[in-house]
Amino acid sequence: MTQSPYPNWTYGQGVPNHTSKAHHEIDPYAPDHPMVNNYRLLVSGIAPPAPSASSAPSRATEKTSNLAPFSYFQVVEHDPPTFIVGFSSRPGPVKDTYRNLKETGGCWSGRFQACRKRRVRRLGLRGCRSRVFSVEGKVVVIKEFEAHEPGMSAPAVVLIRATRFWMQEGAVDAEFSHIELEKLRPVAQLGGVAYGRITETFERPRKRWEDEIERSELRELKEQQD
Secondary structure (H helix, E strand, C coil), X not given: CCCXXXXXXXXXXXXXXXXXCCCCCCCCCCXXXXXXXXXXXXXXHCCCCCXXXXXXXXXXXXXXXXXXXXXXXXXXXXXXXXEEEEXXXXXXXXXXXXXXXXHHCEEEEEECXXXXXXXXXXXXXXXXXXXXXXXXXXXXXXXXXXXXXXXXXXCEEXXXXXXXXXXXXXCECCCCCCECHHHHCEEEECCCCCEEECCCCCCCXXXXXXXXXXXXXXXXXXXXXX
């Protein structure tokens, strides 16, 4: 645990170390802006995203499953526990995971851990269960978009509702409410082939504006703004 970047910051002080700089306007759909540059920009700018591995079983007649890495994966709600997975457009047919999700509606997902990213590509469903924390889920909604070029697979986003959490023994507290950082060893994707390890944290108390405004200096500031 470390100290927060601005431990003495209070309401009314503004953004610390803020300097006004010019900005570039980028049209993500411009003809001279390659679509792959949007991917590179987003995974480096919306940081740190959580790279994950998702596995979806195929139809029972095939008796196979797959495991694939995903850049676009995030939890979006806790009640009910809900996740979203993005499938990018690519040349040729859709990804096996997307096809399996549409056909069976079931999947596993788990976040990458330090030193395990390469290995997870080879393990199938067992690979997701080998994560410190993984999620078993069912498809709720699939939203498919039109491909931006002929011959490309249709991009899509899939909303998944969790049906079970799977937690490695010894990595979670007695209430099953907090995972130990040193056991989880989360990895963040930072753009290109760069990744980062999250090894330290800091805490900041959650304050309510309604409570803080009663302090005299903040009340005076609000009256000036009104």
